[in-house]
Each structure stands twice: as structure tokens, then as C-alpha cells.
Amino acid sequence: MQCSEQTTSFRIARISAHLRPPQREDGGILSRGNCRAKGGAPGFKVAILGASGGIGQPLSMLMKMNPLVSVLHLYDVANTPGVTADLSHMDTTAVVRGFLGKEQLESALVGMDLVIIPAGVPRKPGMTRDDLFKINAGIVQSLCEGVAKFCPRAIVNIISNPVNSTVAIAAEVFKRAGVYNPKLLMGVTTLDVARANTFVAEVLGVDPKAVNVPVVGGHAGVTILPLLSQVQPSCYFTKQEVEYLTNRIQNGGTEVVEAKAGAGSATLSMAYAAVKYADACLRGLRGDADVIECAFVASEVTELPFFATKVQLGRGGIEVVFPLGPLNEYERAGLEQAKKELKASIEKGISFVRN
Numbered sequence: 001m002q003c004s005e006q007t008t009s010f011r012i013a014r015i016s017a018h019l020r021p022p023q024r025e026d027g028g029i030l031s032r033g034n035c036r037a038k039g040g041a042p043g044f045k046v047a048i049l050g051a052s053g054g055i056g057q058p059l060s061m062l063m064k065m066n067p068l069v070s071v072l073h074l075y076d077v078a079n080t081p082g083v084t085a086d087l088s089h090m091d092t093t094a095v096v097r098g099f100l101g102k103e104q105l106e107s108a109l110v111g112m113d114l115v116i117i118p119a120g121v122p123r124k125p126g127m128t129r130d131d132l133f134k135i136n137a138g139i140v141q142s143l144c145e146g147v148a149k150f151c152p153r154a155i156v157n158i159i160s161n162p163v164n165s166t167v168a169i170a171a172e173v174f175k176r177a178g179v180y181n182p183k184l185l186m187g188v189t190t191l192d193v194a195r196a197n198t199f200v201a202e203v204l205g206v207d208p209k210a211v212n213v214p215v216v217g218g219h220a221g222v223t224i225l226p227l228l229s230q231v232q233p234s235c236y237f238t239k240q241e242v243e244y245l246t247n248r249i250q251n252g253g254t255e256v257v258e259a260k261a262g263a264g265s266a267t268l269s270m271a272y273a274a275v276k277y278a279d280a281c282l283r284g285l286r287g288d289a290d291v292i293e294c295a296f297v298a299s300e301v302t303e304l305p306f307f308a309t310k311v312q313l314g315r316g317g318i319e320v321v322f323p324l325g326p327l328n329e330y331e332r333a334g335l336e337q338a339k340k341e342l343k344a345s346i347e348k349g350i351s352f353v354r355n
């Protein structure tokens with residue numbers, strides 16, 4: 001049936017009556033500001049530092065869709081007004097606010113439960129993650145100084161590379177400020193697990209959702225150590241499959257950097273992985289039981305001060321750091337190699353802040 005002009009205007013009149021600002025008890029009209037919940041919904045407050053970047057934008061979008069988030073603060077040194085305006089039109093619960101430049105870092109951070117940091121430069125072909133240290137170390141240091149000052153009790157997820165060094169930088173900054181709580185600081189290695197699940201599922205010919213591969217160590221080259229002997233559900237790989245899978249998982253980042261040919265590194269899969277990890281942190285904060293993910297954290301699993309293993313997330317952040325479990329000979333050799341490189345990267349991060 002075609003709508004007549006009259007019917008249409010009648011409908012519009014009904015709709016606009018419905019949208020009329022609510023009356024106050026004293027007869028006044030509530031201002032627009034009072035009509036809309038400005039983050040009043042129950043949920044967690046999350047800040048993304050580096051929100052306008054290749055990871056930052058899809059990560060911000062996915063966090064805007066997360067029902068556990070009530071307030072989403074987007075901070076960057078560029079383009080946050082546009083990204084914020086764009087995302088604020090999504091009809092999901094989280095209220096989005098944008099913050100631009102150092103003078104707005106305080107407002108971006110005060111009151112946050114979780115701070116996610118993907119700020120910093122990405123790799124180009126031919127570079128290692130350690131080649132990013134020169135620029136990203138200073139960025140992570142200054143952002144973490146802000147966290148120490150304005151939201152010292154927030155959980156911090158570090159994405160900026162080289163993660164093997166930037167987590168140590170963050171820890172030193174927090175120690176210096178007298179606010180270090182090792183349970184609240186985590187390097188995000190979820191993309192290594194996502195890749196491992198994907199590549200293993202391809203070899204097995206199953207759905208990646210059905211596969212769980214623990215990936216331990218760190219987040220660069222040989223420090224990324226998939227424990228293929230502990231894949232769930234348990235399965236068997238030939239020597240060639242183990243070598244192929246280990247190599248592909250360790251070089252997953254480089255595979256994307258080369259395919260992007262100078263236009264950056266993994267952004268979409270990283271945003272997916274970052275949200276998976278952030279969501280686990282929020283479920284832990286909410287008090288959910290058995291929230292378990294791999295992450296690069298303060299650890300006594302090896303002699304190194306930081307190491308990635310499975311951890312259990314809870315109301316206090318990291319509540320349990322799980323041991324490595326039984327390793328086969330191939331994995332034991334990989335572990336020795338990983339520890340050697342990790343030690344140097346961690347020390348580099350520590351001395352950057354101390355010296």
C-alpha cells in the first residue's frame with residue numbers, strides 16, 4: 001500500500017511526539033544532555049591510546065560493540081575528533097568520547113578500568129620488531145607515565161611493539177611512580193594464539209574455533225613458542241608438520257608485513273585479537289570464573305622477569321600464572337633459544353627507563 005502524504009505526515013507527527021524531550025516534574029524540559037545516558041549504564045570504562053591508527057580504529061569499533069563497555073575513551077595525537085564522531089553514531093550502549101594530544105591525556109585516563117595501548121609505529125618489510133624500539137619505547141614510556149598518574153589501578157594491555165621490551169618499560173615506569181602492580185600489566189600475545197589456532201586447524205582440517213594452541217615465551221620471532229604437544233583436543237603432528245607450523249606461527253607477523261608491502265603490519269586480525277583479550281580482562285573484572293588466555297606477564301615460570309604463558313584473569317587482573325606443562329625435546333630446545341633472545345629484549349626495556 002502506498003502512503004499518502006497525509007498518512008506520512010501523521011506518522012511523522014506521532015514519531016516526533018514520541019521524541020519530544022521528556023518533561024521534568026516541575027514542568028521544565030530536560031536538556032538534551034540529560035535525556036541521554038552519558039556513560040550511566042553499568043559496565044566498564046575503557047581507554048584506547050593510539051585509537052586513530054590501523055589497529056586503533058577497528059579496535060575502537062569492536063570495543064564500541066562490546067556490551068561490557070559503558071564508556072569508551074579514544075585518545076591519539078591525531079584524528080580522534082573524526083574517529084569519535086564516526087563511532088558515536090553506532091547505536092550500541094557504550095558512550096564514546098575523543099581526546100586529542102597530550103594536554104587531554106589526563107581527561108582520557110581518569111576513572112578508567114582498562115587501558116589498551118596500540119600507539120606507535122608499525123614495521124615495514126625488512127625490519128624486525130626491535131627496529132621499532134627507538135620510536136615506540138618513548139611513546140610507551142610517556143603514555144604509561146600518564147597511566148601511573150591518572151589511573152594507576154587500571155589494567156593495562158600493551159600492544160605496541162616490541163612487546164618483549166615495551167612491557168618491561170611499562171613496569172619500570174610504574175615502579176618509578178610507586179604504583180607497580182604486576183597483576184595489572186599484560187603484553188598482548190593473543191594474535192600469536194589466533195594464528196596458531198588457524199594454522200593448526202588448517203593442517204587438521206577442522207574449525208579453528210575447536211582448536212586451542214598454547215603459545216608461550218614472547219612476541220617476536222623465535223621467542224614465539226607454540227606448544228604443539230599440548231594442542232587441545234590432543235592430536236599428533238609429523239616432524240615436517242611441527243617444523244612447518246612452528247615456522248609459520250613465528251613468522252605470521254612478517255607474512256602480513258610483506259603482503260602489505262610497506263603499508264604497515266597486521267591491523268584487522270590484531271584488532272580482533274586485542275578485543276578478544278580485552279573482553280577476557282573485562283569478564284575477569286566482572287568475576288567470571290575460568291577466564292584463561294595466554295599473555296606476556298610478570299612471571300616466575302622461568303628465570304626471566306617476564307614470560308608469556310596461560311594466565312587466569314579475575315577481579316584483581318592476573319590471578320594465576322600457569323606453568324609451562326610438559327615439553328617435548330623440540331619445544332625444550334625452542335625454549336632455550338626463546339629465553340636467550342627474550343632476556344636481551346627485557347633488559348633493553350629496563351635500561352631504557354633506568355638510564
Ligand SMILES: NC(=O)C1=CN([C@@H]2O[C@H](COP(=O)(O)OP(=O)(O)OC[C@H]3O[C@@H](n4cnc5c(N)ncnc54)[C@H](O)[C@@H]3O)[C@@H](O)[C@H]2O)C=CC1
Nearest residue numbers: 050052053054055076077118119120121122159160161270
Ligand atoms: N602485539 C601485537 O601482537 C601487535 C602489535 N602491533 C604493534 O602495534 C603498534 C601500532 O600499529 P598500527 O596501529 O598498525 O600503527 P599505526 O601507525 O597505524 O597507528 C599508530 C597510532 O598511534 C598514534 N600515536 C603515535 N604516537 C602517539 C602518542 N604519543 N600517543 C598516542 N598515540 C600515538 C598514531 O597517531 C597512530 O594513530 C605498532 O607498534 C605495531 O608493531 C601490531 C600488530 C600486532
Ligand SMILES: O=C([O-])CC(=O)C(=O)O
Nearest residue numbers: 123161191253254265266
Ligand atoms: O609483525 C609485526 O610487526 C606486527 C606484529 O607484532 C604481529 O603481526 O604479530
